[in-house]
Amino acid sequence: MLDPTFDPAARDRGGPAQPLLSVTGLVKHFGGKRSWRGGEAKGAVRAVDGVDFAIAKGETLGVVGESGCGKSTTARLVMQIIKPDAGEIVFDGEAVGSRALDLEAYRREVQMVFQDSYASLNPRLTVEDTIAFGPRVHGVPRREATGRAHDLLAKVGLEPGRFAGRYPHELSGGQRQRINIARALALQPRLVILDEAVSALDKSVEAQVLNLLLDLKAELGLTYMFISHDLNVVRFMADRVMVMYLGKVAEVGPSDVILQQPSHPYTGALLASMPSTDPDNRTLEAPLFGDPPNPIDPPSGCRFHTRCRHTSAICANVPPPLAAVRPSHEVACLMAQPGSGHPLAAPLRENAA
Amino acid sequence: MSSPSSSPVPTGQPLVETKDLTVDFTGGARPVRAVAGVDLTLGAGELVALLGESGSGKSVTLRALMRLLPERRATTGGSIRVDGRDVAALGRKELARFRGGTVAMIFQEPGLAFDPVYRVGDQIAEAVMRHEGVSRRSGRARALELFERVRIPSAATRLDNYPHEMSGGMRQRAMIALALACRPKVLLADEPTTALDATVQIQILLLLRELQREFGLAVIFVTHDIGVATEVADRIAVMYAGRIVERGDCRDVIRAPAHPYTRGLLFSRADHAFTKGTRLRTIPGSPPDLTALPPGCAFAPRCAEAMPACSAGVPEEIAASETHVARCILLRPGVQSRTDATAAA
Amino acid sequence: ESVVRYGISLADIPLTSGQPDRGAGAYQFTGYTLYDPLVAWEMDVADRPGKLVPGLATKWEVDPADKKKWIFTLRDGVKFHDGSAFDADAVVWNLAKVLDDKAPQFDKRQSAQVKPRLPSVASWRKIDDKTVEITTKEVDSFFPYQMLWFLVSSPAQYETLGRDWDKFAASPSGTGPFKLDKLVPRERAELIKNADYWNKSRLPKTDRMVLIPMPEALSRTNALLAGQVDLIETPAPDVVPRLKQAGMTIVTNVTPHVWNYHLSMLPGSPWTDVRLRRALNLAVDRDAMLELLNGLGKPAIGQVDPSSPWFGTPSFKIKHDVAEAKRLVKEAGYSPEKPLKTTFVIAQGGTGQMLSLPMNEFLQESFKEIGIQVDFKVVELEALYTYWRKGAKDEMSAGLTANNIAYVTSDPLYAIIRFFHSGQVAPTGVNWGYYKNEKVDAILDEAKQTFDPKKQDELMAAAHGLIVDDAPLVWVVHDTNPHALSPKVKKFVQAQHWFQDLTTIGME
């Protein structure tokens, strides 16, 4: 039975210091041909290739990165829609899939909103049935589930009387995305993963939905993992930001820090690539050249070294570990790691001493 | 950056000039007025950004300029003159020479705009051969030249690629090369960077700007991203529901938007929310249904400052500043904004 | 060179190595053309039934001392097509070919065809170069009729071709009036005149005879109309008017063949009641049936045609008499309102079955009228043969009370003995219905011991009379074995037989 109250905080287990979600060593490779002798699959898309991060209770983690860098895959892995090849997901102190937190229980705690508002709604179900589906599955009686669906509709700003009986094709994009949000909330999750949830919307509508998300978060005490490729939106939404590049985390840390003084050259390039808002201060030179490499055959060492201005010989050989540069700010760049051997890296302090 | 143009209508002989352009789609159950009276002028070497949300008629306007709309289902009204010629009056042969020769187009999805079963180089050569009547060999030579010009790495081998063998950014470069192949005077770019990643988008924008200057092209650049428009445009025209509601010098439109819709657009951007956690200013409601446009100003139903007069008739273009005009009755002398009025009271 | 192209009703050219396969009818195409039997059937007369005539044997007699021993005197000076001489050794060799599975020249395909047709042969031996003796298992005066099926192929050719019957089939050698010139399986066989044939009266009237298999009646008819062939077997009845209109001649003659229902006499079968058996026979409107066949048939009022010496004088006169039939049915306790319901097994079609389905459907209606409601179990002809062989007692035939095989009735064994002698029930013969009439048994036993042809005929007639009175079959029609000839074919003698003599066909 679902919790009758609408207060996720009541379900808190580990206290505020315990991260709500922590992910370590997440790996997912798609396809490829496995040799009969076992070992690494050949030609596989290394969509997610060793990702670690944590989301604290009540915060919003923004995830940015170029297309194909593995943002959605990470989300789907966290959501357990696809099984990771390796890695562990711990939710509020319990490993997902353990006896204490089986999949069914986990899925009431975490929900997801997809990018394509149309494809993520069953065209044959009415809005209220779509929203009520989750609760029904979890044993809420029909009448009650419908009632909750109506409440949720109201909550996401759609008048239940007008919208409850509609089909997805009778709604606008913004309205559909509201339904998707309502559906995700129907199970009263504590963590909501928003995978490009506003990318397909018009700017004027995007703002409405972003506002709605903020309101809901405040009202329901939610935690968000907010995926987007629009740095402005991430800046607006996120408390902390994770930058991904080709299946790996490039940098993760507080959003104001990362978006003001990035430590990873890729983050810097991303920021510099944002179109300027000032006609008198236009971008004069492209911060990066070329397209992101193919994840089937990612560059050796640091995956960014092929496009990095500061690349040096070592970058092609040594994969940089994700290391803290300051509290809660981690960077995977040899330059940020003293003594890494990169010419621009600070020398090791011990050595200096 | 310099962009000296300072009047809403460029001086001299305009290269592109539309007057009261309308497009109606009659194929469906109810007729759709996708473009409802667009006046647009564009001089040589000038880049106009056509800004607007999805469905506001930007693409249709571009297609109308090239007469690409399906003739059986779309009726085009008003006049279009490009390079001194009436586009509607072009004969079959002239039209073919006009397309690609005088006006070229860049599409949003370069992956879809190339024929998937022809080599990219051949598709460029094909256009050159058609327009200049040269041999295949010289067509390919031109393609190679252009590939190098748009900075496609190892251009010679890339000519033999099929579209699917190229990355998104490279395809868009190839698309630009194709558009420039026959040295057009006008370039129409329909959201050429929307499908691209931020790091690639900026490269393409810079490339376009560079080529525009080098070839002295007149460009109409369609986008829904104000940032992108700001980055490239000399002038900006904001479209809403098939109409240009505000146009003028880029700087003016961005800095002092005169139309409530333009203002709404600008302030609903996340980068305008200076403090995190504050709410964004939004435009309520959703874009209008083109089959049943309200009389008068189409934005009135969503406009916080709407008043009865708004639905009386389509507002005329009124100068908001020296270099920019908008279609909003608030600009009429003597009309006061409701917010101002309450403030005053 | 005169060429006659003949569209035959078989699906393929029958076996050419000696004993043809594809049924008795196939003997006329690759049997009696390429080969000769010791005892032949007279096929070049049209106005009366044929009789046994000398073939490769000039004379055959039963040994008066031991009536199981038959002495065949062989013809002199006969040569095979390959030039080797025909003699007693060849006959003995050929008998072993089909009857002795230990013999090196034994051919299982030929044997399978002819062994069942030579049931009486026990042993054989050469007496001298021109005389062969064959011993039968028991005294059997009809034995010479069996020898009709035994054809002689050339041992020398067999040796020349490396003792391979498949190769022999491609270049066969017999003593017959035709030689094989060309064989394309499923497509054609081209026979050419054997100018050296020993029987000058049977020299082919045409130089070349092309046999083209066309199993489908309509295709055959189409082919004749389109001029692809010069004559065909059994045209489709409905096309007869069209054929005549196109100037074709339709030749028919009485044939020893009967289309019938063979009724079961087993306990539980309604047909143990002779009234019902007779009623069925009376219910058939044979003239209407001929209408359906476009005249290509003759009413059957007994196992053989009244013109046959074996017909006799049955007291039960078979005719179309619905009133009488109804009366009989009523007497037996049934009526159209309270019909007798039963099931017959019939074939979908096939050689000899004429227009199987339409005829059966028509009869079904006729029987319904007198209060007998018949259902059909329709099977393929080959399957029907299995039913037929296994007899009505077999579990396969459970619930079936009649069987619809049409057959050749050319000789006493084939026409009468195998169906009506009580000793001929499965698996020996094809007394499918377990008919038993002691008087008939006695007469048939006597006939087997009788070597005088006249006396034989008398005995057969007596038996036939009794049989018709008992009505163990429903006799419907005799086939008339129709042939359609294009105007180009000027000569054709149609014997009163299932077989025709291809030597009689000629263009001028």
Added chain:
Amino acid sequence: MMAVTTVDSVAPPVLAERLGRGYWAGVLRRLSRDPVAMTAAAIILLIVLAAIFAPYIAPADPYKSSMIRRLRPIGTPGFLLGSDELGRDMLSRLIYGGRLSLVMGVLPVICAFVVGSFLGVTAGYAGGWLNTIIMRTVDVFYAFPSVLLAIALSGTLGAGITNAIVALTIVFVPQVTRVAESVTTQIRNRDYVEAARVSGARAATIVRVHVLGNVLGPIFVYSTSLISVSMILASGLSFLGLGSKPPEPEWGLMLNTLRTAIYSQPLVAALPGVMIFITSISFNLLSDGLRSAMEVKA
């Protein structure tokens, strides 16, 4: 959690029932605006009704033969459409013939729809080894040209209506299965199915509520397009003597038995074929109409 199972098992049908309103109503509405499809539907309805009520509308006994009235031309008094080779009334036989022809044409498709949907949806949704087993087996049958398979099966099983229906079903099952599998695989990866999975629903529930509703439509449309093929094939089997048996009226068989009449009564001989043709083209047009009615994105 006891309550969960009970409620859960009630939920989907209720949801499913509500599906009818929106989508299918729209499809029917669009279909009803398509004059070609409606004409085809009317013809099919007419033929079906005629077959059902054959005893009431057929002017004569379809089995009653008469040798003297055989092969009458069309328009003979008492024989509106002539008579066949046994003098039976063609009109009555054509009316009655619809019964067997329709059953033999439609039943295999229905069976194949049921079996094929089951196999295909199972394979498509389950994926993995189950998919491999089902689809490889299907591939084997798919490796036979359909007419060949139908004829080979009914040829070896032996003639007869049941065998013909079984043979045709076996022919169509792989085709339906393939379509069902590919549609299901597509649907399975739709975001809304993932969303349902994310909400913790079990596979059976997801299939019932989210997959079947979206998958059965396309499978159904595909299956309707098979009816025409099935009719032609079924009649073809009878035409070869592998389907229904005399004296049953069945169009294919009638066509066969009337073949010899092409010289004397060509029009009568062609009639059963006309019926097959009309029925089959009507099914095709209806199926096309249905397809485009379903294709329209509202």
Added chain:
Amino acid sequence: MLAFTLNRLIYVTPVAIGVTVVCFLLVHITPGDPLTAILPADATLELQEQMKAAYGFDKPLPVQYALWFWKVLHGDLGNSIATGRPVATEVLRAVKNTLILATVATMIGFTFGTLFGFVAGYFRDSWLDKLASFISVLGVSVPHYWLGMVLVIVFAAQLGWLPPTGAGPDGSGDWRPDAAHLRYIILPAVTMSVIPMGVIARTVRALVGDILSQDFVEALRAKGMSEFGVFRHVVTNAAPTALAVMGLQLGYLLGGSILIETVFSWPGSGFLLNAAIFQRDLPLLQGTILILAMFFVMLNLAVDVLQTALDPRIKRG
């Protein structure tokens, strides 16, 4: 490309083996006795048993399959029970005739099918489209055996222009490309072409509609290509699929020719199959089906490889 072909070949192998199993079982699920055809109608039961042993029909099924499969691998399909000739030679001869007929029919079907398909696709929703689409629906809806009959009635029976049956003059069983034989192939080939015509027309129509609605067509127009130039692109795009459909149709015709061959007495594999079924000549039946199915499998493979070779979009591995 070679690797791709090999890959497909490996993929096809289990299917091919499955096909042999089905062919084998096909004969052994049959009721009745495989030997009835070989024996004369009145053979005794004893003789039947003898023959059964002689032909090996008394062994257990898997053993029979293994023996049979081994022989099949060596090209030995056994001997026809009815004629005693090797099944392989019989079938190949017949298949040759069917192949000729099916090829001609496919060619006719392809020509008209693409014509109608292009017209309908290009002029979507115009009356030309309606007409062409209607013709193609006719094509897929007509019972072709009936059409064959009708054509025979009209052109052979009534008008007498063309021969009604057979493959050539004098009952020739081998079709040769000469004037005399040409007359014979017209009716069956035209009849047979109706289905592929319909199928190809419908496919091409959908294909062309699909291609025309793609963005690149507009891009082609935008760069000033003439309608003919656009058409050339459409053709190139449609070709791989259209050719693949054509190839598959050829396969269907090869396997589905039995009805038409029966109507026209065309001495091909269908005719042979018909004979085999009704004579219960099981080795022949089995062999014919096996060869036709294998042909179909190989044709599918060829089509697959060819389509891949023609279409640069499909990745080859």
